Every structure is written in C-alpha cells, then in structure tokens.
Amino acid sequence: MTTENIEETVETFIAPGLLLKEARKELNLTLEDISSRLRLRVEVLEQIEADQFDMGKLATFTRGYYRSYAKVVNVPEQKVLDALDQLGKAQIEQHDMQSFSRKTKRDKHDNRIMKLTWVIFALILSMSVLWWWQEQAQLESANDAELIAEVETAKSMEQVEENKTDSLQTEETAPTLDEAEMLQLDTNISELETDSKTLEKETIKESEAPVEIKKEEPVVEKAVVTEDVVMTFSSDCWLQVQDASNNRLYSGVKKSNQTLKLTGKAPYKLVIGAPSAVTLTYKGKPVDLSVYPAGKVARLTLPQ
Numbered sequence: 001m002t003t004e005n006i007e008e009t010v011e012t013f014i015a016p017g018l019l020l021k022e023a024r025k026e027l028n029l030t031l032e033d034i035s036s037r038l039r040l041r042v043e044v045l046e047q048i049e050a051d052q053f054d055m056g057k058l059a060t061f062t063r064g065y066y067r068s069y070a071k072v073v074n075v076p077e078q079k080v081l082d083a084l085d086q087l088g089k090a091q092i093e094q095h096d097m098q099s100f101s102r103k104t105k106r107d108k109h110d111n112r113i114m115k116l117t118w119v120i121f122a123l124i125l126s127m128s129v130l131w132w133w134q135e136q137a138q139l140e141s142a143n144d145a146e147l148i149a150e151v152e153t154a155k156s157m158e159q160v161e162e163n164k165t166d167s168l169q170t171e172e173t174a175p176t177l178d179e180a181e182m183l184q185l186d187t188n189i190s191e192l193e194t195d196s197k198t199l200e201k202e203t204i205k206e207s208e209a210p211v212e213i214k215k216e217e218p219v220v221e222k223a224v225v226t227e228d229v230v231m232t233f234s235s236d237c238w239l240q241v242q243d244a245s246n247n248r249l250y251s252g253v254k255k256s257n258q259t260l261k262l263t264g265k266a267p268y269k270l271v272i273g274a275p276s277a278v279t280l281t282y283k284g285k286p287v288d289l290s291v292y293p294a295g296k297v298a299r300l301t302l303p304q
Helices: 005-010 014-025 031-038 044-051 060-070 077-086 094-200
Strands: 229-233 237-242 248-254 259-262 268-272 278-282 283-285 298-302
Touching: 014 044, 014 060, 014 077, 031 044, 031 060, 044 060, 060 077, 094 237, 094 248, 229 237, 248 259
Parallel strands: none
Antiparallel strands: 229 259, 229 278, 237 248, 237 268, 268 298, 278 283
C-alpha cells in the first residue's frame, strides 16, 4: 500500500459525532428539534456531536444515545457504531455484564431465602393455631363433663328432697283429716243439745240469740317485686346463675312447666345445660337462645 492510499483512508474517516451533525444540518434540524424528539438535553447532544464522552456513564448508554440520534437523522446505525469503535471509546466491557449477572443471581438467591422464611413462618403459625384450637376443645369437653356431673348430682339431691317433702305432706295430711272429723262431730252434738234445750224452754218468750263471732282473716299485702331474669322451662334443665358480685343466685335442676324468677346485681352470668328447653326474658324483653346448638351448654351474660 502506498503513502497516497494511506492518506486517502485517513481522510475518508469521519468521526461519529461529525457524521450525525452533518446529517442533522442536511435535514435542516436544530439541536432543539433533536432534543424534543429524543428527550435529551441540548448539552448532551452537543457532547455527542463533539465526541465528548462522560466517563461516568456506561458504554451501553453512550452507544444507545448514538443509535437514537442516528435513527432521527436517517444515518445507518451500524455506520455510526463502527465509527465509534474506530475511536476506541464507548466500548462494552465484559466485566460489566458479569457484574450484572452476579447481581441477578444474588437477587434470586435472596428471593429464595425470603420465600423459604415465609413458608417456615406460615407452618409455625398454622401449628400454633391448631394447638390452641385443640386445647380449647379439650377445655370445653372437660367443662361439659363437669357440668353433666353436677346436673346428675343436683337431680339426685332434688329427687331425695322431693321424697322427703312427699313424706312430710303425707304425715301432715292424716291429723288434719282427723281434726276435721272431730270438729264436725262436735258441731252435731252442739246442735242436738240446742234442740233439746229449745223444747224444754217453750215458756220462755225471749230467747237469747246466739252471737256469731266472725274471725277476720289477716290481710297480707303482697310485695311487688320486679324480677330481672325470668325463665320458663319446657323440660328438665340444669342451670346456674351468678350476679356481678359472683353470688350464686341459683344452682340446680328445674322441672318441666316450672318458672324461675331472679333479682340481683347486673350483669348476670348464666350457664344453661339445655338452652332449647328454656324461655328466657330479661327485664321483660325476650332473649334469643336459638343461636346455641342443641346438646351444648350455653354460657351467656345479661345484659348482652
């Protein structure tokens, strides 16, 4: 190759910035026009045309600016990039991609660890909830068994009391009947004596009239009591009622068609063995017990 050919090769090389600048002028475009289309500042476009590179920017961004500029002024992108490579600037280095790849791998690894942590936490939480639920179920079963035992004990005690009451009533009834018969007999004898005396004293004009003494029955005034809690029972039911001071107002078994009226210090704590057999009112207003399932003990507080 001769010296003249070398000089021609050097002279035909055009810098990428100059190539873009000349193409812009041929299209009669200003830097402001290019700036509005590429969304780049005019200072950046001036640096591109002057081939002044910002060392703080990655080569990938710099080459992207040149390619975008080339598209706007209708210059082949590869021609501009080849000229840029001949300058030996804005070349993509391999270690930049490796660094990005390592960062991506590290992010994936961190995400896996985070997911595993959440899975372990969810398992621990599920096991805790399951354990708590089992403990509550066992506690309720123990309470129900205790209440059933109390119900059986209360029923047996109430049966014994009823038997005692029936025996006392039977013993009291017999003397009462005997006294009634004696009273009737005395009355008959008195009448006979009165008739005989009347016959003997026919000459007496004025007879003494018997004086009737009326016994006034004492008047008992009934105290008006306003009951807070009133319960009517359709079948046998065990229950327990406590007031705000934890005083036990009632504990035992009520029979069918019986009524229980209580007054105390609110709020009241009620434990009902068979809520389906109870009609409950509080201060004259009905309380719905249908929400409690049949066969389960109902625990509630009044007022609700």
